[in-house]
Structures are given as structure tokens and as C-alpha cells.
Amino acid sequence: MRLLGYMTALFMVCASTPLAIAQSGMNAAIDDPYVPRLADIMSIVQLRHMKLWFAGSSPNWELAAYELRRLKASLVDAASLYPGIPATSVTTMAAPVQSIAEAIEAKDSQKFATAFGDLTVACNACHQSIGRSFIVMRVPTASPFSDQVFPPQPK
Numbered sequence: 213m214r215l216l217g218y219m220t221a222l223f224m225v226c227a228s229t230p231l232a233i234a235q236s237g238m239n240a241a242i243d244d245p246y247v248p249r250l251a252d253i254m255s256i257v258q259l260r261h262m263k264l265w266f267a268g269s270s271p272n273w274e275l276a277a278y279e280l281r282r283l284k285a286s287l288v289d290a291a292s293l294y295p296g297i298p299a300t301s302v303t304t305m306a307a308p309v310q311s312i313a314e315a316i317e318a319k320d321s322q323k324f325a326t327a328f329g330d331l332t333v334a335c336n337a338c339h340q341s342i343g344r345s346f347i348v349m350r351v352p353t354a355s356p357f358s359d360q361v362f363p364p365q366p367k
């Protein structure tokens with residue numbers, strides 16, 4: 213519950229102060245600020261959505277936790293840089309993200325799979341609400357990442 217509250221607050225803060233955050237992200241090169249396009253952030257979200265699935269279903273909980281953090285960060289970037297995205301569509305992501313975090317913590321594969329399905333429904337809900345109903349996500353069926361090992365390896 214604590215994480216959910218935190219995420220919701222984070223999403224709300226980011227959604228309401230887009231300019232300040234966009235500017236604070238611009239300190240890498242003053243003359244040549246780079247703000248990623250929303251579709252580019254979403255392509256990274258897509259990549260992490262897939263990696264999260266293959267990590268969690270391997271199961272490699274450590275990698276899954278990492279990918280979930282990265283996925284959250286990309287969603288926060290999207291909300292902060294693109295205030296035109298309805299805040300409610302972003303906050304609806306918070307509940308499934310929290311459930312996935314709990315499943316990872318509990319190493320619960322069943323809960324992970326259910327929560328991942330809910331997350332994917334929430335991706336599509338935003339796409340539908342924003343005139344992009346032709347972008348339809350689903351639970352991935354085969355990994356395109358032949359250069360990355362998903363099952364946990366001996367340390």
C-alpha cells in the first residue's frame with residue numbers, strides 16, 4: 213500500500229509539474245536539449261514490458277524487480293514530459309505495478325502472471341482513451357532477446 217501511495221503521488225506530481233521536470237531533465241547539454249518523443253519512450257516501455265515478462269516467468273525475480281523499476285521510470289518520464297496524457301490513465305497503472313511488485317517480493321508466479329495481465333489491460337486502456345486503440349499490447353509469447361539470458365544464473 214505504501215508503494216502504491218508513493219507511485220500515485222509521484223505520478224500526480226509529475227503530471228502537474230511537467231515543465232519544471234522537463235527543464236530539470238535538460239541539463240545534460242544546454243545548447244542541445246533532447247526530449248524523447250512519446251512514441252520513443254513507449255518503445256522502451258514495450259521493450260521493458262517484454263523483458264519483465266520473460267524475467268518473471270523464468271522466474272528470475274531479481275531481474276524482474278529491476279525491469280519493473282525501469283518500466284516505472286519510463287512511465288513516469290512519459291507522464292512528466294507529456295502532460296497531455298490524462299493523469300487518470302497513468303494512475304491506473306499504479307495498482308497493477310504494485311501487484312507485480314508484491315508478486316516479485318513473494319516470488320509468486322501465479323500472482324505475477326495475473327498482475328502482468330492486468331498491467332497489459334491498463335496499457336491498452338490508455339491507448340484506447342487517447343485515440344491509439346490500434347496500438348494493442350498483449351502478454352508476449354516468445355522472447356525476441358536472443359542475446360540475453362533470462363533464467364537466473366549461478367553467481
Ligand code: HEC
Binds near residue numbers: 251302
Ligand atoms: C497514460 C497513457 C499510456 C499508457 C499507460 C501506456 N501508453 Fe503506450 N502509448 C501512449 C500514447 C499516447 C502512444 C502514442 C504516441 C505517439 O503516437 O506519439 C503510445 C504508444 C505506444 C506504442 C507504439 C510505439 C511505436 O513507436 O510503435 C507502444 C508499443 C506502447 N505504447 C506500449 C505500451 C505499453 C507496453 C504500455 C504498458 C506497459 C503502455 N504503452 C502504456 C500512451 C500510453
